[in-house]
Amino acid sequence: MVVSGEQSQSLSVDDKRYIWHPFTQMKDWLENEQIIIESGHGVYLKDIHGREYIDGVSSLWVTVHGHGRPEINEAIIQQVKKISHSTMLGLSNVPAIELARKLAGITPAGINKVFYSDSGSTAVEIALKIAFQYWQQSSRPEKTKFITFRNAYHGDTIGSVSVGGIDLFHAVYRPLLFPTLQTGSAYCYRCSLDLDPDSCRLACLNQLEEMLDEHHAEVAALIVEPLVQAAAGMLLSPPGYLRRIRDLCARYDVLMIADEVAVGFGRTGKMFACEHEGVSPDIMTVAKGITGGYLPLAATITTDEVFEAFLGEPDESRTFFHGHTYTGNPVACAAAIASIDIFEKDRTLETMQPKIEQLTRALDRLRELPSVGDIRQRGFMVGIELVASRESKEPYPAAKRMGHQVILEARKMGMIIRPLGDVVVLMPPLVTTAEELDRIVEITYGAIERVTGR
Ligand SMILES: Cc1ncc(COP(=O)(O)O)c(C=O)c1O
Structure with missing residues (x-):
């Protein structure tokens, strides 16, 4: 359907009258045709x-x-006919369970427990809170800090901005953010150590190793974008980089959070980027492509070990006190199931x-x-x-x-x-x-x- 000249004019006017667009200098937007x-x-x-x-x-x-895939459209329609939303607080729903089973099956070995939310940023917030609370409840309450990478991007909420490292987006909010231990990132085209990626032997990770050596006793987790720092300009990690990070986290008893929000669901040529280097993180975040791009949905997926640190009697306060209203929305979960099925079918x-x-x-x-x-x-x-x-x-x-x-x-x-x-x-x-x-x-x-x- 093409809208009439009159309708299109009023849409253009009303967009500019009523909408504030994300990551957009609105003066520029208002002055130009969109x-x-x-x-x-x-x-x-x-x-x-x-x-x-x-x-x-x-x-x-x-x-x-692609847009308009009949299988995903149909899954959404069929689910809407049953129910569009019911809460995950005190109840469960059929698509949320089926999707969690599928996610546990396709994600790297060892991560099985799915905590739903609705955007990459919320998935990251949840990962940070889980990592923090995990140590509080594992007799290591001094482990409260996070290791982050320069040029990292993990979303736009205050917690996810705190672990980000792109000054253009993040500098203005600095007074609101919690401090982190930031290490350099791999930007081989402009290597800060002036080394050649073919012969550098991942020298840029030496700084991380030193940081872990000095601070591991106070570090809860490290958060990394596996293989590609996407929002920084598609900065690629050299081979072996992710694997070495995994090994360092294990050696220093620091949880590894792999943020697969951008790279997950096939973008890098494997279902998850971690697979390229045989890496299983302790916590993984997914969003964006999870529903094939049809509806907002995200998940923070953890190991059994992390999950078990939250078990206890109701009055012990070991509960993970976090949840969003639309957590585990059945329509979004139905779209995600259909999308994962297409991966297999096609x-x-x-x-x-x-x-x-x-x-x-x-x-x-x-x-x-x-x-x-x-x-x-x-x-x-x-x-x-x-x-x-x-x-x-x-x-x-x-x-x-x-x-x-x-x-x-x-x-x-x-x-x-x-x-x-x-x-x-x-x-x-x-x-x-x-x-x-x-x-x-x-x-x-x-x-x-x-x-x-x-
Ligand atoms: C690696 C990564 N994490 C988190 C996010 C935030 O996702 P959302 O925009 O859905 O909040 C993004 C978004 O681009 C991302 O690339």
Whole structure:
């Protein structure tokens, strides 16, 4: 359906009159024409004027099997006919149980206990509170601190911002945040130790090891984005990095929280990023792709050992006093079950392997463009870092907003993407075909070329 000229005009006016958009400078928004999406199918979005765009970032990293998948739509409809919501406080519901069973089956060995919530940020808040309380109830009350990584992003609530490390987003809230022990992150293109990733032997983790050596007695947990620091600009961990973090956490008796909110559900080419290095964390957070991108849902999943520290008599106060109103919403859980079933039915992870390789080959052509400093890819997650000088890696002045210019050009060519500073991000849905992937890279090439020249 395409809306009439009059309707579209009033939608544009009312958007600007009534809505405050996330992560958006609203002055800029109000001064410019904006796209209003009306529908979607497969990897395409359609706006109210009937123009189609490739959804090149999976509607902010959530869409897995494409928009309008009949199986997920049907699962939602069938569940709504039974019941749309009932509480998990004092009751349970059928889809929440079935989904928890499935999640325990597909997540790394050892993590089985599913605590539901509704966004990546809440999943992280819950992980932090569980880790903290775990030690309070395990005769180690002095273990209260968290180790975090520079450039980390774990969400926008105060707890998840406290464990974040992106100054642009987080600095203003510093007075509100709890302090953490922050260690450096792996940003191999701009290595702070000036080492080569092929020969560095993960020297950037030495700082973490020293930190653990000195502080482990007071550290409750470490929180890490496995394999890809996504919001920082798709910064890839070198091979062995995650494994060594796991080993260090075990050696120093610190809980490992793996935040799989961005990388989970196939984005990196395996169901969960931890699998690439055979890692089982103590606590894992998932959200975004869990419902295939249809409804808000998140889960914090723990080991039995963590869970058991919360068992006791009601008057012992070992209860985990946390819960959101829509925790375990049955419609969202039904969508998630349908999405996980599609992974199996379509052999999604298997069929994406040759497409990952093809994407690598297609992206290689971008190196012809002198403004392309670095291309980072893990599975279907891609970051293309634009630089003013490839030789010196000098960034463009921030005021030029090169990443933003590139995504505006891409829109004119029929693709919606979003930058992270001057990193152009591509994260297509896992069902994107080989031809569509080629088209995505072709548009990206054209948009960068038009904005930065050759
Ligand atoms: C690794 C990671 N954790 C947590 C979050 C927060 O998720 P949400 O936006 O659903 O709160 C994000 C969002 O991008 C993320 O990338």
